[in-house]
Amino acid sequence: MMPIPKTGKDVRIACRQGSLVSNTAGLAPGFVQANLVIVPANFAYDFLLFCQRNPKPCPILEVLDKGSPFTSNIADNADIRSDIPKYRVYESDKIIDEPTSINKYWRDDLVSFLLGCSFTFDRALREYGVPVRHEEEGRNVPMYRTNIPCKGAGVFQGPLVVSMRPMTPNFALQATNITGRFPRAHGTPIHMGEPKLIGITDIQKPDYGENVSIHPGEIPVFWACGVTPQAVAVASKIPFLITHSPGHMFVSDWADHQLEGEEKIR
Amino acid sequence: MMPIPKTGKDVRIACRQGSLVSNTAGLAPGFVQANLVIVPANFAYDFLLFCQRNPKPCPILEVLDKGSPFTSNIADNADIRSDIPKYRVYESDKIIDEPTSINKYWRDDLVSFLLGCSFTFDRALREYGVPVRHEEEGRNVPMYRTNIPCKGAGVFQGPLVVSMRPMTPNFALQATNITGRFPRAHGTPIHMGEPKLIGITDIQKPDYGENVSIHPGEIPVFWACGVTPQAVAVASKIPFLITHSPGHMFVSDWADHQLEGEEKIR
Numbered sequence: 001m002m003p004i005p006k007t008g009k010d011v012r013i014a015c016r017q018g019s020l021v022s023n024t025a026g027l028a029p030g031f032v033q034a035n036l037v038i039v040p041a042n043f044a045y046d047f048l049l050f051c052q053r054n055p056k057p058c059p060i061l062e063v064l065d066k067g068s069p070f071t072s073n074i075a076d077n078a079d080i081r082s083d084i085p086k087y088r089v090y091e092s093d094k095i096i097d098e099p100t101s102i103n104k105y106w107r108d109d110l111v112s113f114l115l116g117c118s119f120t121f122d123r124a125l126r127e128y129g130v131p132v133r134h135e136e137e138g139r140n141v142p143m144y145r146t147n148i149p150c151k152g153a154g155v156f157q158g159p160l161v162v163s164m165r166p167m168t169p170n171f172a173l174q175a176t177n178i179t180g181r182f183p184r185a186h187g188t189p190i191h192m193g194e195p196k197l198i199g200i201t202d203i204q205k206p207d208y209g210e211n212v213s214i215h216p217g218e219i220p221v222f223w224a225c226g227v228t229p230q231a232v233a234v235a236s237k238i239p240f241l242i243t244h245s246p247g248h249m250f251v252s253d254w255a256d257h258q259l260e261g262e263e264k265i266r
Numbered sequence: 267m268m269p270i271p272k273t274g275k276d277v278r279i280a281c282r283q284g285s286l287v288s289n290t291a292g293l294a295p296g297f298v299q300a301n302l303v304i305v306p307a308n309f310a311y312d313f314l315l316f317c318q319r320n321p322k323p324c325p326i327l328e329v330l331d332k333g334s335p336f337t338s339n340i341a342d343n344a345d346i347r348s349d350i351p352k353y354r355v356y357e358s359d360k361i362i363d364e365p366t367s368i369n370k371y372w373r374d375d376l377v378s379f380l381l382g383c384s385f386t387f388d389r390a391l392r393e394y395g396v397p398v399r400h401e402e403e404g405r406n407v408p409m410y411r412t413n414i415p416c417k418g419a420g421v422f423q424g425p426l427v428v429s430m431r432p433m434t435p436n437f438a439l440q441a442t443n444i445t446g447r448f449p450r451a452h453g454t455p456i457h458m459g460e461p462k463l464i465g466i467t468d469i470q471k472p473d474y475g476e477n478v479s480i481h482p483g484e485i486p487v488f489w490a491c492g493v494t495p496q497a498v499a500v501a502s503k504i505p506f507l508i509t510h511s512p513g514h515m516f517v518s519d520w521a522d523h524q525l526e527g528e529e530k531i532r
Contacts, residue, residue, distance in 0.1 A: 044311060045314065048318065052318065052326055053329070053339075055528070056529070056531050063318060073417075151339075183527070187528040188528065190531045224531065261449070262321070263321055265322050265426070265490065
């Protein structure tokens with residue numbers, strides 16, 4: 001059996017060698033994991049602008065140069081074509097492949113975006129004793145489309161998607177304080193308490209992920225979710241698009257605490 | 267004599283009517299002022315990426331849609347062509363005009379960027395009793411080119427420009443804490459104490475702005491400066507470029523405190 005990867009680099013090497021094709025939850029604890037969106041260069045400006053206008057769902061950690069598959073900011077020379085366990089390849093809004101490498105799909109006009117992910121603040125919540133229900137229940141976090149429009153940019157338009165964690169109001173206040181330290185991993189919640197006010201009619205039927213238990217005395221707490229830019233990119237029906245496969249994230253060299261506060265200058 | 271403008275909107279209307287053509291220092295206190303950079307659409311992606319990669323010198327507050335002169339985020343329907351007291355129009359790296367409106371230069375392919383400015387944190391420093399020397403001495407803040415390279419993006423490459431405020435080490439620590447609350451107005455200092463370590467050979471000869479006194483017991487404290495993106499844009503020698511004229515800023519509807527912490531979602 002493969003040894004458990006301890007660092008982001010361990011994960012990436014295992015992916016590149018083809019020995020790791022599972023989801024990355026719990027791997028290389030303490031290393032920042034990231035969402036991946038790859039678009040052709042003629043859509044890159046609109047997508048970058050969409051992320052800039054919607055920083056809570058779309059916190060950009062790195063944008064690779066046009067045509068380059070190599071990272072330089074959040075990981076040292078990772079190869080975006082092979083260092084993720086599983087990908088989704090789209091034509092228009094249809095999934096045409098779910099491969100473990102995208103070497104054969106690579107083109108000189110592709111631009112890769114790596115975006116912050118809630119795994120970072122889930123770990124911080126856990127460390128402070130705030131319950132993270134989907135982890136307790138061994139499920140994927142429940143996610144919902146809301147009636148909150150993102151600020152559009154060119155072809156990219158659509159509603160905010162949120163993730164939900166149930167907790168007591170006391171824990172919700174503490175969680176707001178903790179996640180507020182991570183502006184580049186979605187930051188503070190965007191709503192708590194009344195799902196209907198943000199257009200969620202049935203809290204037990206998430207649009208993505210899995211339902212979790214809400215205990216007596218708990219309220220649902222909602223954070224902007226990294227699925228938003230992917231959902232918007234797919235809905236835009238651009239002719240070609242690659243993302244990571246849900247849960248199969250890019251694992252970086254950065255420690256979680258590097259997403260606290262502002263970016264260092266060098 | 268014109269009444270003193272109290273709000274960002276007052277300033278913008280006075281500019282639009284042609285009755286205000288002076289610099290904006292001290293006008294509409296408490297309202298966020300912003301740097302302006304306008305580039306043709308074929309350079310907009312590189313410029314947006316440059317800002318994204320260098321958030322401390324280039325904190326983006328709003329990017330207008332291609333060809334649109336109207337703001338929607340930091341000001342309600344301001345007209346970027348007339349609502350600033352004075353502009354600089356460049357062809358390649360040469361100033362060809364310094365007009366009080368840019369209506370006659372407007373084109374359908376122009377993209378306007380509004381970027382955070384240190385006026386916001388200067389006010390916060392003053393409110394906490396931290397000395398702001400250039401204000402005490404009635405001068406423009408001293409600014410210096412450093413040997414710290416920005417992360418390049420396409421045609422946009424160049425060194426970080428910094429502003430400097432002299433203060434005691436005790437005040438420097440307090441100022442670090444205060445400005446750290448404003449990540450979208452340059453955030454914490456990038457250096458203090460040893461100008462040579464960041465490539466500044468003569469602290470009394472700033473590259474931009476004016477020299478200020480450094481009192482015994484004080485050290486120079488350096489912040490990433492909003493002149494950086496303008497200096498880089500001019501140095502890139504792109505065929506056409508418009509910026510505000512130094513000190514003649516865009517005055518928004520936002521209160522300074524809206525640059526504290528993360529951006530609100532709606």
